Amino acid sequence: MIKIKPTIQHTVVCPYCGIDAVSNRVLWQGIHVTVVATCPVCNIETVADLPVGQALFTPYQVNVAANEVFGDKAARDWFGVPLLESLRNPDSHCQVAMQVEKRRKVSNAIILNCLDYLYGHSLLKLLNADSYSGIDQQTGLVVMVPACLRWLVPKYVAEVWVVNIPLSSSRSYFPSLHAAMEKELIRFDEVHLSLAHSHPCGFNITxxxxxxxxxxxxxxxxxxxxxxxxxxxxxxxxxxxxxxxxxxxxxxxxxxxxxxxxxxxxxxxxxxxxxxxxxxxxxxxxxxxxxxxxxxxxxxxxxxxxxxxxxxxxxxxxxxxxxxxxxxxxxxxxxxxxxxxxxxxxxxxxxxxxxxxxxxxxxxxxxxxxxxxxxxxxxxxxxxxxxxxxxxxxxxxxxx
Ligand SMILES: [Zn+2]
Missing domain, CATH: 3.40.50 (Rossmann fold)
Structure with missing residues (x-):
């Protein structure tokens, strides 16, 4: 897990000079959960993947102003470039409705982001939930799911956040979704991000x-x-x-x-x-x-x-x-x-x-x-x- 509140426990390295950048805030892009960071030497702002889901293997970092993508070639076309394009062209017109279902009051949250543009990828991310079925009572698992997976969310989950956008739009950046996420996260003292492995094992499908x-x-x-x-x-x-x-x-x-x-x-x-x-x-x-x-x-x-x-x-x-x-x-x-x-x-x-x-x-x-x-x-x-x-x-x- 990666702690993102009260502090972001992840180091972003400046792609230009190699110095550790200062992490300013988390940006909820959609599929990507990213950190906006500024290099103290170059004074350049970049947006970098937090290593969850696909970004565990192929994290990308983008300079939106300069229209540049940094990262491995392997998933650049379908994962890196779309991140840059989405941030350069935010969909500010669409007001994404996030339906929040609170089942249990907790002070700390683990966020499992299951958003993806492919159904199978979303489902596989959701199966990570079983890793947290025995967590302490003060901490609750919060799953972000597309509406089509709502029925599969396990009973032990503390909160379900249903994001009402089509799967095909999940690579877009919706500022309204980011704002909704920030608003909900205020309620928690500590927030961690699940690694959301792409093909987890050890789950009980029942x-x-x-x-x-x-x-x-x-x-x-x-x-x-x-x-x-x-x-x-x-x-x-x-x-x-x-x-x-x-x-x-x-x-x-x-x-x-x-x-x-x-x-x-x-x-x-x-x-x-x-x-x-x-x-x-x-x-x-x-x-x-x-x-x-x-x-x-x-x-x-x-x-x-x-x-x-x-x-x-x-x-x-x-x-x-x-x-x-x-x-x-x-x-x-x-x-x-x-x-x-x-x-x-x-x-x-x-x-x-x-x-x-x-x-x-x-x-x-x-x-x-x-x-x-x-x-x-x-x-x-x-x-x-x-x-x-x-x-x-x-x-x-x-x-x-
Ligand atoms: Zn730098």
Whole structure:
């Protein structure tokens, strides 16, 4: 954690002369939490990232007046330059509404900033909350979340600050949001900033969704395909660009139906479900269609329950696989060619107390172009493995 009140415990170095700058104040940009600092030698003011979230790895520092960015090349285009651009072009017209929900009165606060322009990144930041579930009574966790994540905020959180801006606008700088943050922080004696790790571990997903993940010894023989319409199980990743988008949705539907049919032939009691975002095309009645046109709090909860009833979930790589993998016993992640560098970023691993060898059975990453018959074989084997293990478990229970 980084203390930011009553003093800012972070040193900003002047990018021009290398001398420690004087930290003047915290600036709440949005995704970035920054420090405005002045070099005592150059007398130049810069704005520097506090090392939280992505800035733990690629912090940036900008000179707004000189239009300069300092920092690593790796994330410069999507993280560093947008910081500079946002500060050069603040959105002063939009009055951001921050809804403050106070659940417990505390004198000290830990701020977990979950704002991000990508849904998956926001969700992953929120999972850091579990690190603070046992903090002392005087200190409370305060989470800043976009409205779409409000329903996932754990009960033990002291305050929830819901920021009503679209995810896509989270890289912008809204002076009204900064002002709202400063106004709320007056109430606290001490304020720390959570490091908001980009892919935390050690969390309990039940604290967030309210659903317990499917266990090996749960009787479920359910397989759920996670449907999305902007990244399709078609082998043609850029179908939308090629103008085959509508056709590919029907093709995806056919592949899901064929996959389920093959599983049904070999495991007659398997329950087949399709869930996720988008309701294009229709499925035969023997496939439970739990897809939604638009997510809201109610159907998000229902969908998570479906995932938690699934022995296996299958879907195309992306943030759509985070909650499914967190709740199902096993996952098959279909990887487009250009997503391999992002391997496992969309998986919320479960079963920390399991034998580590079980990971081989629970999490599969295979090319999107893998044939349907190979995927069916892998799915069948995973389900039967679980079923056999369950039988052994039950026999073991009876013999003891
Ligand atoms: Zn300097």
């Amino acid at each position: 604290n967030f969704s309210g659903q317990s993940p499917c266990k090996l010894n749960d009787p479920s023989v359910q397989v759920t395909f996670v449907w999305r319409e902007d990244r399709i199980w078609s082998g043609r990743y850029s179908a939308k660009l090629l103008g085959w988008f509508g056709l590919d949705l029907y093709w995806q539907n056919m592949k899901v139906s064929f996959l389920f049919k093959r599983l049904k032939n070999e495991i007659p009691d398997v329950r087949c479900v399709v869930a996720g975002l988008g309701k294009s095309t229709r499925f035969p009645e023997w496939i439970q269609d739990a897809r939604v046109a638009l997510f809201n709090e109610d159907n998000e909860k229902t969908t998570c329950r479906i995932y938690s009833e699934s022995k296996l979930v299958i879907g195309v790589h992306g943030s759509n696989m985070l909650l499914p993998s967190a709740h199902a016993w096993a996952t098959i992640d279909l990887m487009p060619d250009d997503r391999w560098p992002n391997l496992a970023q969309d998986i919320l691993y479960q079963g920390e107390n399991d034998d580590v060898r079980m990971v081989s059975w629970r999490y599969h990453f295979i090319p999107l172009k893998t044939s349907l018959s190979q995927i069916a074989l892998l799915a069948r084997t995973t389900l039967l493995c679980a079923k056999e293990a369950l039988m052994q478990f039950e026999q073991g229970s009876r013999s003891t």
